[in-house]
Amino acid sequence: QQYLERPAIKQRLLVVANRLPVSAVRRGEDSWSLEISAGGLVSALLGLKEFEARWIGWAGVNVPDEVGQKSLTKALAEKRCIPVFLDEEIVHQYYNGYCNNILWPLFHYLGLPQEDRLATTRSFQSQFAAYKKANQIFADVVYQHYEEGDIVWCHDYHLMFLPKWLKEYNSKMKVGWFLHTPFPSSEIHRTLPSRSELLRAVLAADLVGFHTYDYARHFVSACTRILGIEGTPEGVEDQGRLTRVAAFPIGIDSERFIRAIEAPQVQEHIKELKERFAGRKVMLGVDRLDMIKGIPQKILAFEKFLEENPYWHDKVVLLQIAVPTRTDVPEYQKLTSQVHEIVGRINGRFGTLTAVPIHHLDRSLDFHALCALYAVTDVALVTSLRDGMNLVSYEFVACQDSRKGVLILSEFAGAAQSLGAGAILVNPWNVTEVASAIGQALSMPAEEREKRHQHNFEHVTTHTAQQWAEFFVSELNDTIIEAQQRIRK
Ligand code: ADQ
Numbered sequence: 001q002q003y004l005e006r007p008a009i010k011q012r013l014l015v016v017a018n019r020l021p022v023s024a025v026r027r028g029e030d031s032w033s034l035e036i037s038a039g040g041l042v043s044a045l046l047g048l049k050e051f052e053a054r055w056i057g058w059a060g061v062n063v064p065d066e067v068g069q070k071s072l073t074k075a076l077a078e079k080r081c082i083p084v085f086l087d088e089e090i091v092h093q094y095y096n097g098y099c100n101n102i103l104w105p106l107f108h109y110l111g112l113p114q115e116d117r118l119a120t121t122r123s124f125q126s127q128f129a130a131y132k133k134a135n136q137i138f139a140d141v142v143y144q145h146y147e148e149g150d151i152v153w154c155h156d157y158h159l160m161f162l163p164k165w166l167k168e169y170n171s172k173m174k175v176g177w178f179l180h181t182p183f184p185s186s187e188i189h190r191t192l193p194s195r196s197e198l199l200r201a202v203l204a205a206d207l208v209g210f211h212t213y214d215y216a217r218h219f220v221s222a223c224t225r226i227l228g229i230e231g232t233p234e235g236v237e238d239q240g241r242l243t244r245v246a247a248f249p250i251g252i253d254s255e256r257f258i259r260a261i262e263a264p265q266v267q268e269h270i271k272e273l274k275e276r277f278a279g280r281k282v283m284l285g286v287d288r289l290d291m292i293k294g295i296p297q298k299i300l301a302f303e304k305f306l307e308e309n310p311y312w313h314d315k316v317v318l319l320q321i322a323v324p325t326r327t328d329v330p331e332y333q334k335l336t337s338q339v340h341e342i343v344g345r346i347n348g349r350f351g352t353l354t355a356v357p358i359h360h361l362d363r364s365l366d367f368h369a370l371c372a373l374y375a376v377t378d379v380a381l382v383t384s385l386r387d388g389m390n391l392v393s394y395e396f397v398a399c400q401d402s403r404k405g406v407l408i409l410s411e412f413a414g415a416a417q418s419l420g421a422g423a424i425l426v427n428p429w430n431v432t433e434v435a436s437a438i439g440q441a442l443s444m445p446a447e448e449r450e451k452r453h454q455h456n457f458e459h460v461t462t463h464t465a466q467q468w469a470e471f472f473v474s475e476l477n478d479t480i481i482e483a484q485q486r487i488r489k
Contacts, residue, residue: 012150013051016142018158020057020081030071034079055081056141062088084141086134093130100326103157106192107181108292108386128194135161143169151473156180160198163205176476177205181388183215186222195226203236207476209248211389211414216247244479248472249418250389251463257398260371269372281316281442284377286392289322294383294428295339301434303346306357309439313350317357323364374399379406379441383428387413397456404453406441422456
């Protein structure tokens with residue numbers, strides 16, 4: 001909120017992402033209520049303070065009429081946001097279809113949906129066409145608001161065509177593209193029917209960024225194997241034009257979390273939670289309810305732990321907060337029922353008349369409630385099957401400076417590269433291994449907890465979202481200066 005209302009300073013930056021950081025709800029023909037929405041990118045960019053930034057993106061609402069579009073544009077302008085209007089059919093084909101049904105699972109190693117394996121299937125082709133069209137609509141809006149010298153920072157797998165369309169409009173535009181998900185091994189990427197077109201479209205950017213060195217390496221090797229373009233130490237070079245490729249691990253606005261813990265309303269929450277769970281160790285999972293987050297695997301590991309450790313039955317509780325997303329997609333509905341079914345079974349098996357081992361909430365928590373939960377947690381469980389980075393693990397560490405809780409972290413989350421030395425790393429597919437990590441975490445001596453926490457706390461507080469954004473933008477500026485110097489030579 002603070003960031004969105006900050007007065008304009010310094011270099012102009014157009015941040016283009018599928019979703020604006022606000023959700024709009026229509027209250028009347030020309031009246032809107034705007035609410036900040038949760039999510040990884042939003043959390044990260046809340047820490048971005050050094051640029052005169054404007055956001056361009058979809059407001060998450062269908063506005064077919066001109067009056068509505070005008071009034072929403074006006075309301076959003078106060079938050080430095082510029083809306084992109086997409087009709088329902090495009091949203092269905094582009095967002096639910098190509099983005100979330102094809103690219104999201106593929107980039108997380110879940111493969112392509114069976115019925116879309118062939119490039120010739122009609123649904124694949126129409127979804128890909130809608131994806132390109134949606135990217136073109138985004139490009140039109142960027143171009144309307146572009147001023148010479150602006151930096152245009154495109155985000156995520158929704159907008160892989162954007163660098164291409166933008167450079168076609170104006171080859172001098174400074175364009176960066178950052179991927180928030182993993183970029184998979186070239187062996188996975190090459191199964192995608194539109195593999196070459198997508199790579200070439202991204203390569204139009206001046207700078208291409210990923211969370212980890214591994215994802216960057218996968219991208220370069222996909223370019224080599226699929227397009228036949230050689231990688232260089234700086235990135236990918238095609239016919240004398242260099243696209244710089246590098247790793248920019250994201251962080252959080254750690255100060256915001258550290259400050260929040262001191263706030264009276266958070267302290268009040270903490271007191272209530274401590275009373276509520278007195279005598280029990282608290283384990284916590286906070287995820288969007290998505291198949292990549294490994295929620296069923298986490299709960300099954302907890303069940304195995306309870307099975308093997310009767311001593312802990314009335315001494316530990318798992319709080320799983322799962323905010324529903326993409327609720328209109330059948331796979332996500334199936335996942336919700338599956339999680340409910342497992343939780344019900346375990347609570348029936350190990351619960352008593354007065355206590356249950358798992359509290360599962362299908363909803364989002366407000367910032368202060370979330371901070372209080374992080375602060376009272378003894379063991380956080382992040383068991384993503386794949387995850388670009390995972391900011392929940394960072395947020396937990398930031399809120400733990402008095403308790404020094406333990407982080408159990410999937411080795412398949414990007415965060416494992418940065419918090420690996422302080423966390424207990426696990427293979428989330430191995431239920432036995434996760435169950436034994438739970439046992440290790442619950443009985444870890446205070447000295448070891450302190451040492452591990454200190455390592456992670458130092459990392460989280462010195463690698464912030466703000467630094468991430470500054471690093472990306474300054475690297476983009478440098479890349480362009482170097483390219484100009486090369487041309488002059
Ligand atoms: P996400 O998949 O959304 O982000 P993550 O990085 O964990 O995953 O960020 C989730 C954010 O949503 C956190 O800030 C968290 O506090 C918030 N959140 C989650 N569940 C919540 C709940 N129940 N209530 C309230 N808030 C909740 C994508 C990629 C990640 C990558 C980020 C940033 O999938 O891998 O780390 O972008 O690049």
